[in-house]
Amino acid sequence: MRAYDYVDSHGQTEIGFGVTRLSGFDLLPRIKQINKVKLYRIESGESDLYPRLTPAMTRPIRWDLIEQNYDQMIKYATAIKQGTASTEAILRRFTESAAHPTYQAMLEVGRAQKTIFVARYLRLRELQREIQEGLNVVESSNGANSVIFYGKGGDIATNRREELEMSVLCLRILQAALVYINTLMLQDVLADPEWTELLKPADQRGLTPLFWQHVQPCGEVRLDVAKRLSLGGAAQAPEAGDPD
Template sequence: NAIFTARNPSIWGEGTTSCASDSKKFGSWDQNLMTEWHIRYGGRGVMIYWHVEKKSTCIYSQLKRCSSSEVAAMIEGVLRHCTDMEIDRQYVDSHGQSEVAFAFSHLLGFDLLPRLKAIASQKLYRPGDDKPGDYPNLEPILTRPINWELIIQQYDEMIKYATALKQGTADPEAILRRFTRNNIQHPYKALAELGKVIKTIFLCRYIGSEELRQEIHEGLNVVENWNSANVFIFYGKGGEVATNRLEDQELSVLALHLLQISLVYVNTLMIQQVLNEPNWLSRMKLEDFRALTPLIYAHVNPYGLFELDMNTRLPIEVAA
């Protein structure tokens, strides 16, 4: 909140309502219930899931197991971030989205904007009132019609689940565990059906708008930059969470979050102080402002300063 208050809109732009989220694997000791083997990155460790807004301010962090749902972590961060920021656009990668995630994001009032890796294999669902041959150029990517009656029948149940998430009476991961690909007999298929509707609308927007694709890539590049700074800051013990106690693991994550967000805060104030001088501000072009970020660390020495004074000696007796 202090960063949001201190920002100069003429330098950073107006307050943003968009946020990107992504996970980062950290190595950890393995004699505990949190550490798991990561099937994509390899090696044992834990996942830290970050929510970072477009100007490199991290508003929420979570310690998760490697097998935890990134969709649940995404929803939890949007609802529980506890800052003054209001999120209405959420950028994720392919692992942070699903059809149920599209449904919940719509019911909770924010726009889910994923960068889909397998975009060529996506299908569009028919609205249901079209006739065969209405869209001859789209036939290869069209599939079955939407079951609107199912959504109408289960509308109250969908609102109940969304309200439970909003009020915090249910854990997102516990709810989303019901909606697995193998559990097709659950009584609330309407959420998956609504997700197909919202995802189809998103795919049409994504394919038709170059500006939207650039916006999503820009947001995700910010959180990738945040993850790269983690490696620089979290240098102790080789970047490994060196404890088996859950409380200490969470403390390490919170300390990393606090240290990194403090770096962003100080850099924001320093950059603004420099650009308050007319000579420097006049040299800035539009491209320079677009590339400006407070998440810089080349000027930081993470190991401290060691002063060498050849005129003083340690108070130790010289051996005979």
């Protein structure tokens, strides 16, 4: 079973499709302006093979470029999977020289994979639903992170590895605590026979512990409007003869 990654429309880059395909998992983006997506031909001389797709068809895939740089592409993909090099570092090296033959070959792999994906996306309604549902989970998780990891606007303003790791580990603890508490709350609700009868199987499938509307990031603030606040430091006792 292949792994997959759900991304929004901005994630449907050709290099993204290429890197993920070489890394052994599928990129599943949500495509908003699918009418502007171009499909690449398998080979030349097929201009009349798909007459209804002619407006969306463009040039053939350069399979020769993929074949010539196949070993190098596998080398970089293996480095990414084993963690000896990051995807960002490799792509940064390539973007400094967009004419790099290995980078161009990865683009061709991405164009082929993107064409395959778009054909599946248009044909399979269940794939569209799966991607939408997957993105809903991702967006819900990101929304929760913005609430529980709100210091400095949620930005990690450091490049030091130790501080980055500490921030991410603290965030994971908060995530685990939130999911744990929410799961216990859901269990209590589902243990109630009244709710068990009310919630149908479809409703129960839609339950998720990734909700945060009950979270108070700054704690609970209670105001007593009947009590006067001391704004000038410690309150002084009134002198004799002074009105209260």
